[in-house]
Amino acid sequence: MSNFWVNLYKFPRFLIGVFLGFFLTTFQPVFQLLKKKKGGVIFIILILIIIGTVYKIINKMTGIE
Incomplete structure (x- = not known):
């Protein structure tokens, strides 16, 4: 035990x-990827696109506009 x-x-x-x-x-x-300047810019743009997409999806799902 x-x-x-x-x-x-x-x-x-x-x-x-x-x-x-x-x-x-x-x-x-x-x-x-963040160590390189070009990679950091691509990463930030990708994160912004993902956040914007999730925001729009949640707005459409809840009906709040």
């Missing part, structure tokens, strides 16, 4: 490590 509590104690550290690894692996190409 003590082995169960030891494993349960280790689980939050494991979960934090998994999430941290996921985000670092996912966003590493974005960080590499």
Whole structure:
């Protein structure tokens, strides 16, 4: 039974490590892209397009204009 509590104690550290690894692996190409001036401009334009699209979709879905 003590082995169960030891494993349960280790689980939050494991979960934090998994999430941290996921985000670092996912966003590493974005960080590499931001190092270049042209890549940064493309990234900012892409983010603005995504935000604008999501904003318009939510407005249409809720009927608020």
